[in-house]
Amino acid sequence: FNSVISISLSNSCIEHYFNSGISISLYNGCTEQYFNSVISISLSNSCIEHYFNSGISISLYNGCIEHYFNSGISISLYNGCTEQYFNSVISISLSNSCIEHYFNSGISISLYNCCIEHYFNSGISISLYNGCTEQYFNSVISISLYN
Structure with missing residues (x-):
């Protein structure tokens, strides 16, 4: 990636493919993020996949999350x-x-x-x-x- 802030702690597998975005991932089993100019916050998730552009995504305590969107705001809490x-x-x-x-x-x-x-x-x-x-x-x- 390019011109990005990425913070990942205690994750088994993390993949970040993005440009000019902020990504914070904590205590995730597997995280994949493919995005551009995005703010993504993921905490205590077993599997997360983010494919989006110019969006804000906040995911907390989810079993499995998949986000495919553009210029959107997504907030997901405690979802299976x-x-x-x-x-x-x-x-x-x-x-x-x-x-x-x-x-x-x-x-x-x-x-x-x-x-x-x-x-x-x-x-x-x-x-x-x-x-x-x-x-x-x-x-x-x-x-x-x-x-």
């Missing part, structure tokens, strides 16, 4: 498995066992869900305390509580 494929999106996921986000220019907030799937474009999705939620929509506002 999280997959996020999106562009220009704000995503906040807390205490979920499995989350999949496939969307563009949308805002997604998911809290305490066991399984969530979001496939949408230019939409706002808020899901709280759902057993299983699947949302396939375009330019929509969706609010799901206790489903």
